[in-house]
Amino acid sequence: MKKRILHIDSTDSTNSYIKQVASDGNELLVVAAESQSDGRGCGTNKWESEPGKNLTFSIRYTPKGIPAQQQFVISMQTAVAIHRAMGDFGIETSVKWPNDIYVGDRKLCGILIENRLFESIICETVIGIGLNVNQQKFVSDAPNPVSMRQILQHDCDKEDVLKRIIWHFTNIEDNILPVYKSLLYRKTGYHGYRDDKGFFEAEIADVAPNGMLTLRDRQGKTRQYAFKEVAFCI
Secondary structure (H helix, E strand, O other): OEEEEEEEEEEOOHHHHHOOOOOOOOEEEEEEEEEEOOOEOOOOOEOOOOOOOOEEEEEEEOOOOOEHHHOHHHHHHHHHHHHHHHHHOOOOOEEEOOOEEEEOOEEEEEEEEEEEEEOOEEEEEEEEEEEOOOOOOOOOOOOOEOOHHHHHOOOOOHHHHHHHHHHHHHOOOOOOHHHHHHOEOOOOOOEEEEEOOEEEEEEEEEEOOOOOEEEEEOOOOEEEEOOOOOEEOO
C-alpha cells in the first residue's frame, strides 16, 4: 500500500480534516497538524496538546475485508504499533484497555477510531492519534499525562516518531490478539475499577476478539464490559 503524509499548521480536528482530503482509496493517508483547536478523545473528552510540541495526526485507509464485528482488530493493531514505536526510543509502554498507551500509571497517547461501513464491512477507517512528545507542562485537568520528553529528558524528532509509528502500523502481523493481551496495563493482580454499581477490585481475566473486557472480582465472579462501561481507578 502506498503512503502519503500531509503536514498542516492547524485545524479543528485532524479526524475531521482528513475526511475532506481527496484520495483514490488505495493509499494510506496521514494528516499531521502542528496544532488543533478541538482535539477529541473518546466521548466528550478533549485532548490537550501544546502547539508545535506533540504529534496530533490521523490515518485514513481502506482495511481489507474486516467485518464490523471484528473492528476491534484495528484498535489492537494501532496500539501495538505505537507500543513498538515507543520501544524504538527505549520507552516501555503498556496498553490500557481498550487502546490508551501508558507508561506506568501515566497516559502517553490516546487513540480515537471512526469506521465507515458498507453493508457489514468496514470500507474506511480514520484513526486519530494524540501522542505527547515534547510537551513539558500540562495545564488541563487531565489527571495523569506524561510525554516522551519528560521520560527521556530530551526532545525527540517528531517526524522520526511519526514515521516509526507508520512503519510499525503497516508491518503488523495478522494474529495480533495474543500480542495485545501481553501488553495490557494491569494485566496481573487485583486492581480498583468502577462501574455503574460502584467500586470493586478485580483482575483481568480476558479480552475477547470483539474487544469485550472480562474482569474477575475477589469473589470469583466474572463481569463483562464493553467500551465506557467500566473505569480504571488510578
